[in-house]
Amino acid sequence: MDDKKVSMAVVKRLPRYYRYLTDLLKLEVNRISSKELSEKMGITASQIRQDLNCFGGFGQQGYGYNVEILQREIGKILGMQNKFKAIIIGAGNMGNAIANYSLFAERGYSIVAIFDNNTEKVGKIINNLAVLDMNELENYIKNNRVDIAILTVPFQYTSQIAERVASLGIKGIWNFSPMDLRLSHEVKIENVHLSDSLMVLGYRMNKKIEEDKASL
Amino acid sequence: MDDKKVSMAVVKRLPRYYRYLTDLLKLEVNRISSKELSEKMGITASQIRQDLNCFGGFGQQGYGYNVEILQREIGKILGMQNKFKAIIIGAGNMGNAIANYSLFAERGYSIVAIFDNNTEKVGKIINNLAVLDMNELENYIKNNRVDIAILTVPFQYTSQIAERVASLGIKGIWNFSPMDLRLSHEVKIENVHLSDSLMVLGYRMNKKIEEDKASL
DNA sequence: TAGATTGTTAATCGATTAACAATC
C-alpha cells in the first residue's frame, strides 16, 4: 500500500469504484478493462488507471482487472477490514434513518449503540438496539469498542457532544449538523451537508429556468 | 447575473458561503472583508473574491462586503426565490427524517406531499402531511405545483420511479438511493451518497491507523 | 487625503487527459 500523497479528489472517487465493482460482482462479471468501466461510470479510462495506480498495480496488461480482486483491494484501501464500530448520538428521525440503513452493515460498519438525552426515548428499541441514556455514554465507551460517533443531534448541542466523544478517545465523527465541525484533536471528521446538496440542485434548476427564459 | 461558465467547484462552495453569511447575520455582523471571512472558513481570501466575481461585484473597495446584501445575492444565485416545492416519495425512515428537517424550509424549500405504496403507511401523518398512495401521484402532480421529487425509496424501485416523475414534468430529483441516477430527460439530478461519505471517513481513519503503526 | 480592500490579471499549482512503451 503506497504512501505517496493521494489527493482528496482521488479518495472521494474510491467509494464510487467500490460501488460499481460490487454491482459487477453481483452480475457475475469477473473481468473488466479500464475502458469498459470508464463507459459505465462516465469518466475516462485514463483517470481510472491513474487513480488505481496511486495504490498499486491491480491490473494485468492485455487482460484488464479482475473484478473480485480489485473490489477487495479498494475495500482494504477504504479500511473496511477494520470493521469499524459506530454509535449514534441522537435518536431523532435522522438517527432512526441511519440506524435502519442496511447498506452501512454491508460495507462493514456496525451500529453498536444509540444514545439520546430525552428520557422518553431512552429504552425505545431501534433496529434491535435499546436507546441508552446519554449519561451512560462514558461508561459504554469505556467498556466497549467504539470507533465512530454519528452525530444526529440538534445544531446547538453538536460542538459540545463532539468535544465529549473526542475526549473519550473516539477516532472518527460523522456529523449531520449543518456546521463545519472542527476539532483540535486527532479525530477525523466528515461533515454531511444535506441542505448544501439540495441547494446545488436548486442552483442547477434555477440556471435551467433562466436559460429557458433567455432562449425565448 | 453573469453567464460565463461557472465551474462546479465554485457552485459547490456557494451553499457554504450562504451558511457562513447567515450565521454572521444572526450575530448581527453587517460588514465583512474577504480576509476575515477566509479566516472563518479556512479558505483563501483570493478564492472568495474569485468565486464571488463569477457572479458580479458584490463588494466595495476599501470596505468589504455587506453581509446582508451578499447573503441575499448568493441566495438568488442558488435560486431560493423560486421557493421550490418538493414531494417525498418513500415514507420510510429516511423520508421521515427529510420531512421533519426544518432547515430545508429555512432555505426556502417546502415539502408539499409525501407518497408511499405501502397501504399501511398511507394516511399516516408525517409533519402535518398525510401520506398519500402512490397511485395518486399523477393526479397530485397534475393539480399542484411540484418542482422536486425527493426519492427515499428502496434501491430496486428508484430508476423506475425516477422515470415516472420525470415523465410527469418534474424539474429536479434529489436521490437518496446508492446509485448514480441518470436520465435522458432534462431533469436535474443530485445523488446523495451517504455511504460514500462514511467510507471516506473510514479511509481517513484507516490511514491514521496505518501511519500510527508505521511510526512505532 | 491616506488606508483599506476589492476586482482582476498573471503566475502557480494540481488534476485530468493523452500517448505510448512495457508486457501479459
Place this chain on the structure above:
DNA sequence: TAGATTGTTAATCGATTAACAATC
C-alpha cells in the same frame, strides 16, 4: 506470436493563489 490493455510519463487543462492597480 499478435492483440489487448495496463502502468506511467508527458502534455494539457482547469482551479487556486498571488499580486497589484483601481477605487471607495
